[in-house]
Amino acid sequence: MAKPLDLPLLLIPVMVVTLISVSFAQTNVTSGASVQAVAGAGWSSPSGHFVFGFYATDGGLAVGVWLATAPSITVTWTASRNDTPATGGALRLTYDGRLLWTGANGQDRTVAAPPQPAVAAAMRDDGNFVLYAANATVAWSTFAAPTDTLLAGQDLAPGAQLFSSVSATSRATGKYRLTNQLNDGNLVMYPAGTMNVAAAAYWDTGTFQIGFPLTLRLDASGVLYLVGNNGSYTKNLTKASAAQAVEQAHYHRVTLDPDGVLRSYRHGLLSSGGWKTDVEWIGPSDRCHVKGACGFNSYCVLDRDAQPSCLCPPGFDLIDAGDAAGGCTASSGAGECTAGQRADPGSSMATMQNVSWADTPCGVLAAGTSAADCQAACMSDCFCVAALLDTNDGTCTKQQLPLRYGRAGGGYTMFVKTGGAASPALGGGGGGNHHHHRLRRASTVALVCVGLLTFVALCALLASARLLWLNQRMVRRRVALADAEALDEEAPLRSYSYEELEHATYSFRHPLGRGALGTVFKGTLRRGGERTVAVKRLEKLVEDGEREFQREVRAIGRTSHRNLVRLLGFCHVGANRLLVYDYMSNGSLADFLSRPKFLSKIPNAYIWVMHCDVKPQNILMDAAGTTKITSVRGTRGYLASEWYRGAGPVMVKADVYSYGVVLLETVACRRSMEMEETAGEEERTLADWAYEWLLVKSEAKSAMSSDETVEAAEVERVVRVAMWCVQAEPQSRPSMDGVILMLQGRLEVPFPPPPPASS
Template sequence: MASKYALFLLLLVHYRSATCDREHPGFIRLGSFLSPANHSTSWLSPSGRFAFGFYPNGDGFSVGIWMTSEAENTTPWTSEAENTTTWTANRDDRPVRSTAMLELTLDGRLLLRTDSRNSKLIASVSESASYAAMNDSGNFILYDKDHHVIWDSFSFPTDTLMGGQYLPHGAALLSSMSKSNRSTGRFRLEMQDDGNLVLYPIHTPNISLDAYWASVTQGDRLDLHLNSTGALLLIKNTDSTVRGTLYGGSSVSNNSITYRLVLDSNGILQLYSHSFNRTVVYKTSLEWSIPDDKCSVKSFCGFNSYCTLDDDQPVCRCLPGTNFVDMDQKSRGCERNFTEEWCRDSGRNASSRNIVPMENMGWDDPPYFQAKMQEDDCSKSCLEDCDCDVALLDLDSYCKKQKLPLKYARRNPKASSTAFFKVGFEGVKEKQAGATVPEVPLPTVIIRTKDATVLLLVVTLGLVTWSCVALAISGLFAFKLRFFEYRKLLDRGDIGLSQELALRSFSYKELKRATNGFKEELGKGSFGAVYKGSFSKGKRIVAVKRLEKVINEGEREFRAEMRVIGRTHHKNLVRLLGYCAEESKRLLVYEFMSNGSLADLLFRSQRRPDWSERVRIATEIAKGILYLHEECDAPIIHCDIKPQNILMDDFWTAKISDFGLAKLLMPDQTRTFTGVRGTRGYMAPEWQKNTPISLKTDVYSYGIVLLEIVCCRRNMEVDVQRPEEIVLSSWVYMHFEAGELEKLVRGEEVERKSLEKLIKVGLWCIQDEPALRPSMKCVAMMLEGITDIAVPPCPTAASL
């Protein structure tokens, strides 16, 4: 009797379980699992339109959500499924093998087990799930025991929004690399906090220069919403009011149609509709896309290349004088196919370079020089300028000179501009597509008599004399013409040409007008404030330093700046363009550095620079100091190397500024005495000991800056958890000695060998004894891996 009763209870439980499963076909119980090696590879939504599970990715499998087709009722491995993947878990992880298993564990966690020992969470939740469901909107959801949502895939979009899904303010869609590679790609759609929906290349700041499409809407905390009718709306999240409509969608809701918004791998934002029938076969239609011009997507092509349409499809092509970095990945850009050696040897000018013109070209990169010119003069000016790689003559006859690389070059058939590209001789031959120039043999002169010899000498001397006179007259006219053109440029306030010839002398009235009465202050240094100014109707931005100390000290500072910066020219030094010296007024005009200082990037930026960027910046600073120490006419001691004096240009190149404290040495000098200068924390010990300073003083300051770059923190911080962390050098050496370098970068993924190299170089640079510090040439060689680095001893400051 007892056995019959037990059998009855077992059948009742089985019946209730089966009934529950029939009522909830998308219900996924604890203990359920999937595996690519088994037939059960996915969990379907109730209608079978969507699947969650394993899909093929390269040589392995990834976990994600995709739309199904009729064929997927028998197998999920179809190209249709791959083409309509809507979400991928841990998209930048490597694909897993067929032995992997996806499990909703009995303790309520969603785990991906790659083998018997390794597993990874798919969904991070604070409490255990009781069950899961894949619903017909394309959302995979985890529920708690009270049927509340504790996690869903809609809250973590990748490159796609489905009907009913939101993109909240401050969030972004990131494109995939390609249709077959779902890892993070090259573009992003950002719902900014100011209410503007903007398309950018992925690793760029949120500035208009890098944007290639924007909704041009404003309002605090707007969310992007794709509703069930396909309408694309900007909604105020506090009261759900519509503040903008990007696409109107259908007038009625249709359960047989699903909408999908995707940021494609080519940077185009596209809205699709998918029509389903009872057999789950769907038809896809493109409803809306932006931008209309596929070549307007910035960074679709890399540096020194431009986009053009071929059968309505965007393709990348190299600018004249450059070749693709990688023929298999043309989006990586192009590099120059000739060197600049001709600039050092004027005798080779005619045979080593030429100009190739291109019509209808344009770019957004700011020029370093511009002036009104004729077409021939613009081409010739770039050809004779070692700094010029390309010149653009626009519709207003302004000749704008640029250096490579060009970031956002494009070709527009409607534009009326002409670009002149400087190319090497090999580049010219390639441009001629194999055309050869026949060699003309020199004529042989045979002298038969004495009279013929005399006649030949008279004719030769006559020709030489006439040529010299003609050249002298031509040179005089050319000089007069250039002189009058230069006077016109000065009267117009254009500083570009003077940058090529010599430092420009400004009047105080000119600089006051250029800075709008010294209205916009960029920063304040030891000897005065720096203001933003502009010339040529705002087309040329400069920084004007106004010296504010007493007259004697100001003049000393002014003369030091003029003497040092006026004779230096290096890509990692801020360039001096001109000056003003009227009565007691002393002002300096520098090139404008648009991205602030290294201190802003390290200590105030919300995004910590990635490791490769920090290594590059450290190397560029070292090269700039090396130029001052060893490559100038006389060695120059900067005396105030610190992050505030390292500025970043438009391309985030590091440049050393503020030479007001520089000490100019004579060629036979190696050390000098001077008053204490510099900034506390970056000053070498010899400043305090009243001993002669040398080039090693800058090496010490560079070492402190290098450690700050590595750790992204200041050399002295009091708001720390433990006292030993207050002084950066002590904290660094403590972890270096203990072999715990990863604690210096606080869990950041960096290459350990590279990290150890930079730490060693920094510790050698901050040795108490100047003789123990390496020269900047040795520092640069160690950073580039040319020289081995010994284990540094403990710096005196680190032992205190």
């Protein structure tokens, strides 16, 4: 009796696959199908021109879609582009409807997990790889999640972005993004990691006043255009491509290339069987307009072949002579000031005509300022490194380090503070120089006399200090012999060498227990009397940490910032003395989080150092108010969503999120977790409170639970910055460089979007 009921159910998957095959005529992948992880292996489109499968990349293999051009393929989409390349295993469409790459070690990498289980898949001739649900609808496609490329028929929806790749051989997320802004309909290019503000933009379509969202679309003739308002509005960005009789077929794509330029390409399959590739349009046309083409404190110029070159302004030298795009560093000490210091009398000003730099002033002189007054204003300010004079209206702005987005051409004259001889007097004759010489001679004599007196006083002070130290040492010895416990209470903590701990534990002979990171041993310290102690010897952390670090370094090769290296104090691998960073070193927390680090002896390897546990308990403050950070673990309440939900790679923006929580706690004088625990059914978070406060615009004092006097504008700026930091999507959070500039009031802070709903 059961057989007649079971048979139709068993036939359903076969009927569905048949229906899909007839409907789309391109379905060639069914449940259970697999492809071995070998470069070039994959599922082809009916024409054989597009392939979905494995391609070779820096460090191994990646999964993606490519156009089978010759002599090399053209990658148009990459799965999980920031994952470390791997080798071995196979790609398969599972029976539960997912697309997985199962590695040689048995570990799975999810390529696609559609909301509806997929029963079939197809590599289509338009370059779109599609997963189909049981009802023959599209459950997932590569066109719906573009990386750096749009193909004909593919849209960039409102709010979506393209991110450039690191290089031609590494498809990881690079330095630039193309954003289809949802709020104003403008299509804009920015450096990755910056906010959607005009100061960071370097190309746009000028559609910011259109009044409705727009979709970016590429058609089969190669026309790239914006469309909106139900098709009643269109704006062409490119022209149609001319037909070529010698071609058997052709394909168009638009790619945000690694250099930050958006290019429209035409790939033609010639009758001879070869491929021809043409660039039909670029934006921006001047590659020096790409902000970030040259690093900090350097400026861009075009050579005879219209290729960008990076140069240092006067008083600056390349950080790395072999990498001109890596930026410059001040060689004159300009802008390095101590308390109470004024301008260096040995400085002078060099002039750069017809240049453009990002104008982020630390001081502004009104319109109509003369060149002499502009220079004098910078010379009198110890912190001023350069001054920008707008040649149109005479506005003068003083600049601090770092100088950003420099290029030849533009409406500015820049005066750069350099070392060397004192600058000529703005007025007066030779008598002034003679008077200056006499003053310098008198000053030298006075300094010598003061130095001698200081030396004598210092010797006397040192002698007194030594006598006092010897006396205190004798007292401490007596106290130690009389009462070892009292000494332990009063003496400061000290560190022990490995040899001391090995001796105290009798060569780690008596284990007391084992934890996640190592074994705890019984020991005895005999300093000031015997005391039994427990000593944990870290084992797994060291082994796993060094193995993981070596794997990451090998994966980095010559590529990118995408690879995460978590440093626990220091790392040492083989003969390469890679990077030493002391988490207790001087410097503000914000400065630490904004500072990229370089690996020595690994060419062009670029990484970000993450702390991964930014919270108030890990921030120490010394008597001078300098913040220092400690510990690396990760704590609930300060972790970004991508950390604990597995929503994406954990990168530097996770620390930005934690920093935002710390800012909110500082303003509210309440812990984030306390608000969540006391909110009850409302699930009201600290971010919810802060956003409501911004909407109501209460008085500043109501935001503080103390009597401290603050300015309302100051509090609002801090809260706005914090709200941007705690955005759910990492790409919506600003970089720490941007956070610093906003907190300093040097960068406008837009009103933030509401916090994500609690889950």
